[in-house]
Amino acid sequence: MKTITIGDWDGEQPQIQVADDATLSDALQQAGITLARTQRVTAYNTATTVNVGDQLVDGETYLLTSNHVSG
Amino acid sequence: MVEIEVSKEVILDGETSKYGRLHQGAYKRWRVRFHEILYDWGVRRVINTITPVTAADLIYEEPTLYILPMIEGVKKVVEDNLTKTIQKDGSKIVLHPHYAVLDDSCVRIKRGNDIIADYYRQRNLIILYFNPFPYIPRTTYFRNALSLIQEQMPEICEAGNAEEINESSLERNAVAFQKNIKAAKTKIQNTIQNAHDGIETRGTQITNLYRDIIIETKKLEGVKETEKNFLPNFKKELEELEKVPFIRGVKISQKGIEADFGEIYIKRKTVKYYIGHIVVLITPDEVLFYNKNNARDKHPHPHVGVNHKACFSSYQKDVSKLIAELKLTKLVFLLGQFLQTYNPESPIYKIGYWRTKGKVKKIKSPTTGRMIALPPVGVDEEDLNDVSRAARARISRMRRTR
Numbered sequence: 001m002k003t004i005t006i007g008d009w010d011g012e013q014p015q016i017q018v019a020d021d022a023t024l025s026d027a028l029q030q031a032g033i034t035l036a037r038t039q040r041v042t043a044y045n046t047a048t049t050v051n052v053g054d055q056l057v058d059g060e061t062y063l064l065t066s067n068h069v070s071g
Numbered sequence: 072m073v074e075i076e077v078s079k080e081v082i083l084d085g086e087t088s089k090y091g092r093l094h095q096g097a098y099k100r101w102r103v104r105f106h107e108i109l110y111d112w113g114v115r116r117v118i119n120t121i122t123p124v125t126a127a128d129l130i131y132e133e134p135t136l137y138i139l140p141m142i143e144g145v146k147k148v149v150e151d152n153l154t155k156t157i158q159k160d161g162s163k164i165v166l167h168p169h170y171a172v173l174d175d176s177c178v179r180i181k182r183g184n185d186i187i188a189d190y191y192r193q194r195n196l197i198i199l200y201f202n203p204f205p206y207i208p209r210t211t212y213f214r215n216a217l218s219l220i221q222e223q224m225p226e227i228c229e230a231g232n233a234e235e236i237n238e239s240s241l242e243r244n245a246v247a248f249q250k251n252i253k254a255a256k257t258k259i260q261n262t263i264q265n266a267h268d269g270i271e272t273r274g275t276q277i278t279n280l281y282r283d284i285i286i287e288t289k290k291l292e293g294v295k296e297t298e299k300n301f302l303p304n305f306k307k308e309l310e311e312l313e314k315v316p317f318i319r320g321v322k323i324s325q326k327g328i329e330a331d332f333g334e335i336y337i338k339r340k341t342v343k344y345y346i347g348h349i350v351v352l353i354t355p356d357e358v359l360f361y362n363k364n365n366a367r368d369k370h371p372h373p374h375v376g377v378n379h380k381a382c383f384s385s386y387q388k389d390v391s392k393l394i395a396e397l398k399l400t401k402l403v404f405l406l407g408q409f410l411q412t413y414n415p416e417s418p419i420y421k422i423g424y425w426r427t428k429g430k431v432k433k434i435k436s437p438t439t440g441r442m443i444a445l446p447p448v449g450v451d452e453e454d455l456n457d458v459s460r461a462a463r464a465r466i467s468r469m470r471r472t473r
Contacts, residue, residue, distance in 0.1 A: 009401065009404075042404075042408055044316070044404070045316040045317060046316070046317055046407075046411075047317050047404055047407025047408050047410075047411060048338075048407075048408075048411050049408070049411070049412065063404075065405075065408065066385075066389065068384070068385045068386045068389070068405075068408070068409070068412075069384055069385045069414050070374040070381070070382060070383065070384050070385075070386060070409055070412060070413075070414045070417075071374065071382035071383065071384030071385075071414065071417045071419075
């Protein structure tokens, strides 16, 4: 099992336990979070975007951020 | 008495200067007699000129004699179907031909085959085509010609003509006046509409300005709060900043806050591009990006220009807000996101140039002669899809010549 934190930067960030092979999508579902079209999930430790099909890293914090586009 | 208006164009060299003589010496008696004859006819104005006029413009309030004579006593030649007069000094005078009949009201007066006058009843106009003021006064000639006109245009000599002319003039003037009223009405309507549009536009502008005032007032309150507790907040933010996992180090200087982001990579589809060792300088006004080891053609990053300023696009609003509120931890997190993402639709410098580490190879462009950076070999097809077809062809040509 892996332990991760997931939530909005300024909001609640519950810690949840997920299966070893769980993806981000599973984690969102478990946390009851719906990802809006204007949002994405970023891993706090690396500031990289995480896709919904990616495997989760134990101990990582996943934050919901705006889906910004650079120019 | 009838006034003679001699136009200035009449005062020319040669034969035409004789027109000036009608005011002098022996001509004076003749001129007076001529006036009396015309006056008896009802003519109230005489215009004497050799300058070509546009007959269509000739409409007068009162019966007018327009003298456009053939100038006599000179040599005549025909050029371009036009009879021209050559004066004794060699200069030419173009004689105006008889006007084509303008309207149905024209009565053409002839003497044999010669047209000597046109009478336009509804224009109050007689155009006289012969010269009543020859070099040598030919009284008999003129008297006969005038008698001929008088015979053929008896109505011009009658006072009753005035009423019909006035009626016709009134109608013309009324139509013109009505047109002016319509034009004035349209102009006023347009002015009113423009004023309405102007009010609407300004109303929208005022609303937007009020909205901006509200937003900026809130921002100001936030900034004032930050300013009030600046030092303790600043210290706290710096401490938090140093704990951010992907920041290697933080330095404070008079220039601003330097955050070392370390080695930055951008993963794009199956390729992981090494961008370089990025350091970001955060100042109260802006954020500047520096690449310590792998800038491409002086670009620190695909979305950063040679002036170290980024094209933040949709990041801009949040970046500005976080700087103003001094939320440094959130700011560097956002900048970290920015540095590790690539928007293929609008980069400043395409990511393909960071395909391999090391110095960028440059060659001379065959078209412009300037040195341009060459994309490294082995660029994935997926990356090439970002490049236009023309650019791909250019890249292939350049590689072949390397």
